[in-house]
Amino acid sequence: MGKKGLARRAAERxxxxxGNRRNRQMKLFYxxxxxxxxxxFAAFLIFYAxxxxxxxxxxxxxxxxxxxxxxxxxxxxxQKKEAAAKTTAQTETAELSAxxxxxxxxxxxxxxxxxxxAVSIKTVNSTEPNQAPLTAxxxxxxxxxxxxxxxxxxxxxxxxxxxxxxxxxxxxTRVYLTGGGSYDGEYLVTDSGTAIKGNKIDVWVPxxxxxxxxxxxxxxxxxxxxxxxxxxxx
Numbered sequence: 001m002g003k004k005g006l007a008r009r010a011a012e013r014x015x016x017x018x019g020n021r022r023n024r025q026m027k028l029f030y031x032x033x034x035x036x037x038x039x040x041f042a043a044f045l046i047f048y049a050x051x052x053x054x055x056x057x058x059x060x061x062x063x064x065x066x067x068x069x070x071x072x073x074x075x076x077x078x079q080k081k082e083a084a085a086k087t088t089a090q091t092e093t094a095e096l097s098a099x100x101x102x103x104x105x106x107x108x109x110x111x112x113x114x115x116x117x118a119v120s121i122k123t124v125n126s127t128e129p130n131q132a133p134l135t136a137x138x139x140x141x142x143x144x145x146x147x148x149x150x151x152x153x154x155x156x157x158x159x160x161x162x163x164x165x166x167x168x169x170x171x172x173t174r175v176y177l178t179g180g181g182s183y184d185g186e187y188l189v190t191d192s193g194t195a196i197k198g199n200k201i202d203v204w205v206p207x208x209x210x211x212x213x214x215x216x217x218x219x220x221x222x223x224x225x226x227x228x229x230x231x232x233x234x
Contacts, residue, residue: 133176137220142180144203144214151191163191163202172227177203179219189227 151157153171162175166189169175173189183203196202201221205211 133222135223142217142219144211155190157204161190162187170228174224176222
């Protein structure tokens with residue numbers, strides 16, 4: 001190699017060495033700059049945060065006080081609602097108790113009325129026949145009804161009247177019923193019905209509840225006097 005080649009190599013090495021130094025210096029400068037910026041930013045945050053904390057603490061205390069002041073009326077309103085609900089519940093309980101007692105009283109009164117009606121039936125109809133019977137006791141099936149009307153005969157229906165088959169027991173016939181318990185006694189035939197045929201009779205009662213309790217009974221009827229054509233024939 002000549003002198004020119006040696007000089008060129010020396011120049012290249014010098015250039016590379018200078019470039020490496022420059023790169024290292026740039027890296028150091030960059031790192032130092034970043035550290036400085038981070039330090040300044042941290043110092044700024046520390047100094048800026050202190051006033052904020054000082055301002056935030058009273059505001060928090062104030063908000064807590066406001067919350068307590070807001071809760072106080074809400075709690076008072078809730079207590080009023082609970083007291084009103086309790087009063088309403090007590091009132092409804094008292095009314096319900098009164099209704100129950102009234103219902104029981106009315107039920108007792110109904111039972112007493114039914115018992116009184118049964119006693120009155122027995123008192124009115126349980127007298128012995130006032131006259132000699134015309135027939136021997138005959139078996140009948142007794143039902144009951146509570147329709148308010150004049151009856152098929154026009155004589156009306158009431159306590160002590162029955163509906164019967166006019167071909168066997170004409171209107172106006174008086175009979176004596178036995179085997180009916182509290183319904184034993186003397187009855188007058190004043191009504192008839194499409195289902196009352198043959199040995200069936202319907203005893204009139206004032207209420208449908210009593211008619212349901214009456215149900216069906218096997219009784220015996222003794223004719224005391226006939227009405228209608230049979231009476232004239234007699």
